[in-house]
Amino acid sequence: MQKRLIYICYLLCYVLLMSACDKSSDKPAIGVLLPVNFPEPVYNLAANPVSWDGFQLGKSLFYDPILSKDNSVSCGSCHIATSAFTQHGHTVSHGINDQLGKRNSLSLVNLAWGKDFFWDGGVHNFDLVAFNPIQNPVEMDETVANVIVKLQQISAYKQQFKAAFGSEEITTQTFTKALSQFMLCMVSANSKYDQYVRKENNITLTTDELDGLALVKAKCSNCHATDLFTDGSFRNNGLSSSFEKDMGRYNVTLMPEDMGKFKVPTLRNLTYSTPYMHDGRFTTLEQVLNHYSSGVKATATLDSTLLNNGTTGIALSDGEKQHIIAFLKTLDDESFIRDKRFQEE
Amino acid sequence: MKNIQHTLLVILCATFIFSCKKSSDSPATGTGKVSLEFDNRAGDAELVFGTTYTTAAGEQISFTKFNYYISNVVFIKADGSSYVVPKDSCYYLVQHDVEESRGPLVSNIPAGDYTAIQFVLGVDSAKCAAPVEQRTGVLDPAGEGQDMYWSWNSGYIFLKTEGTSAQSTMENTFMYHIGGFGGTTSATINNIKTIKLIAPEDPIMVRTNRQPDIHMYVDAMKLFNGTTNISVATDPMVMFAPYSTTIANNYQHMFSINHVHND
Numbered sequence: 196m197q198k199r200l201i202y203i204c205y206l207l208c209y210v211l212l213m214s215a216c217d218k219s220s221d222k223p224a225i226g227v228l229l230p231v232n233f234p235e236p237v238y239n240l241a242a243n244p245v246s247w248d249g250f251q252l253g254k255s256l257f258y259d260p261i262l263s264k265d266n267s268v269s270c271g272s273c274h275i276a277t278s279a280f281t282q283h284g285h286t287v288s289h290g291i292n293d294q295l296g297k298r299n300s301l302s303l304v305n306l307a308w309g310k311d312f313f314w315d316g317g318v319h320n321f322d323l324v325a326f327n328p329i330q331n332p333v334e335m336d337e338t339v340a341n342v343i344v345k346l347q348q349i350s351a352y353k354q355q356f357k358a359a360f361g362s363e364e365i366t367t368q369t370f371t372k373a374l375s376q377f378m379l380c381m382v383s384a385n386s387k388y389d390q391y392v393r394k395e396n397n398i399t400l401t402t403d404e405l406d407g408l409a410l411v412k413a414k415c416s417n418c419h420a421t422d423l424f425t426d427g428s429f430r431n432n433g434l435s436s437s438f439e440k441d442m443g444r445y446n447v448t449l450m451p452e453d454m455g456k457f458k459v460p461t462l463r464n465l466t467y468s469t470p471y472m473h474d475g476r477f478t479t480l481e482q483v484l485n486h487y488s489s490g491v492k493a494t495a496t497l498d499s500t501l502l503n504n505g506t507t508g509i510a511l512s513d514g515e516k517q518h519i520i521a522f523l524k525t526l527d528d529e530s531f532i533r534d535k536r537f538q539e540e
Numbered sequence: 541m542k543n544i545q546h547t548l549l550v551i552l553c554a555t556f557i558f559s560c561k562k563s564s565d566s567p568a569t570g571t572g573k574v575s576l577e578f579d580n581r582a583g584d585a586e587l588v589f590g591t592t593y594t595t596a597a598g599e600q601i602s603f604t605k606f607n608y609y610i611s612n613v614v615f616i617k618a619d620g621s622s623y624v625v626p627k628d629s630c631y632y633l634v635q636h637d638v639e640e641s642r643g644p645l646v647s648n649i650p651a652g653d654y655t656a657i658q659f660v661l662g663v664d665s666a667k668c669a670a671p672v673e674q675r676t677g678v679l680d681p682a683g684e685g686q687d688m689y690w691s692w693n694s695g696y697i698f699l700k701t702e703g704t705s706a707q708s709t710m711e712n713t714f715m716y717h718i719g720g721f722g723g724t725t726s727a728t729i730n731n732i733k734t735i736k737l738i739a740p741e742d743p744i745m746v747r748t749n750r751q752p753d754i755h756m757y758v759d760a761m762k763l764f765n766g767t768t769n770i771s772v773a774t775d776p777m778v779m780f781a782p783y784s785t786t787i788a789n790n791y792q793h794m795f796s797i798n799h800v801h802n803d
């Protein structure tokens with residue numbers, strides 16, 4: 196009975212949102228899916244209601260290299276749909292003029308639930324994220340002001356802005372909100388695990404996967420919390436013994452206790468988003484688990500959950516590692532990765 | 541019918557009380573405008589880009605940029621009562637090389653005699669974390685405010701000055717980009733400075749038929765010369781770093797009201 200209720204609630208949520216977002220019937224449904232197994236979103240969806248035209252405009256912008264200085268790099272160059280919106284094959288990002296950044300690109304997923312953005316949380320307002328890559332000299336090396344000037348000269352864009360926001364005039368607000376509408380819709384919540392917890396389609400987990408789930412709950416959920424598999428906090432998980440290369444959260448707060456801390460990333464879609472960690476140092480989940488069991492380095496800011504009676508890391512047998520990996524693979528959301536609505540046309 | 545009479549009586553009374561109160565408070569009625577004149581200076585002379593000045597640290601500097609945000613302006617009377625300029629019109633960006641920006645006009649100030657003003661040098665923390673639809677005009681990070689916004693560590697630059705110096709160890713240039721609003725989720729450096737200035741002689745007489753001009757001197761050299769003398773040889777570039785608080789502590793003293801024009 197209860198499971199049926201939850202399912203109905205979930206459906207209702209979906210239907211309501213879809214219908215609220217899209218009033219005219221000739222346009223396909225689009226909206227920010229709010230899965231019942233997720234917490235409340237952080238983004239104020241009411242202040243930027245998603246429409247089909249807004250979504251399409253955001254998508255055009257996301258895949259348009261006009262957003263970079265020499266029209267060579269688009270957001271989609273570093274956030275590839277089939278790689279869970281990361282930059283496949285690069286440990287650190289690869290931007291304009293073949294310049295390398297210092298960080299691995301983050302998966303763009305479930306962004307309406309994000310509190311702070313980027314590995315160091317430097318941006319705390321989702322609508323302002325685009326300023327960072329666009330104005331970064333090694334990413335797109337452009338200014339948002341100039342992007343708006345360039346867009347204003349293209350009549351197709353003027354029409355798209357009019358359709359989405361009622362005015363041909365392109366402003367900081369409409370430009371950023373269009374990009375937000377596109378990215379906010381990238382909700383991944385249809386993995387095997389999601390269907391299992393929502394009791395949909397009679398999906399069950401194997402005993403190995405269930406054991407992995409219990410292990411992740413016990414040993415990882417301090418940081419990789421809730422069904423978002425992140426609590427959005429900044430932690431040092433013991434990757435480095437010194438931080439000259441990247442001080443992480445410290446750059447933003449200048450507080451010694453934040454030295455070497457990075458935002459806890461989600462554990463969803465790991466099969467597609469390799470390599471892992473802020474510097475892309477690991478390419479396999481085995482490497483990640485070996486890090487947690489035997490590679491954790493003690494420094495002043497190492498998270499206390501990774502320090503027990505003088506020993507660092509999380510004790511894991513080989514069998515346990517295999518079960519955790521089996522479980523992590525149930526978080527792969529193939530339907531999200533293959534969703535044509537998000538892919539470049 | 542009785543009801544209507546009653547209502548009328550109440551309205552009459554209210555009008556009476558209201559008008560009485562107004563006229564007894566101050567002889568001036570209505571609202572007026574005031575212009576805030578930010579007269580940027582270097583010591584006792586007008587600030588001129590390209591001119592060489594000597595700092596307390598004995599270094600020769602010349603400026604190429606001198607911009608700052610002024611916000612949250614308050615007009616204060618002798619009895620301590622005050623008028624707070626509403627949030628939707630209290631943000632100004634002063635740019636030394638843009639003449640109009642150095643004399644913003646404030647409207648709708650209730651008439652009266654004000655003896656002091658207060659303002660924030662910078663942008664208050666609520667605005668620094670505000671949604672994009674509230675970032676218009678001088679606060680538009682892709683518009684008038686584009687030179688005064690950090691995109692990687694989202695926030696406004698409160699004061700930005702750049703220039704050249706033979707003593708600088710950074711290709712003969714210096715750059716001070718000072719910001720920091722205290723952070724949203726964790727406390728970070730806070731360089732928001734609230735500044736109160738007393739009108740030296742005449743009060744600021746706001747009337748419907750007058751437009752007083754508060755002529756402030758803003759001594760750019762105070763950024764270098766203060767509690768800690770700043771050296772362009774040792775610190776040619778300061779942005780989001782702990783030392784920025786030392787610079788902000790110096791420059792908060794650069795403002796004074798030299799005189800008020802009431803005619």
Ligand SMILES: [Cu+2]
Pocket residue numbers: 755799801
């Ligand atoms: Cu004067």
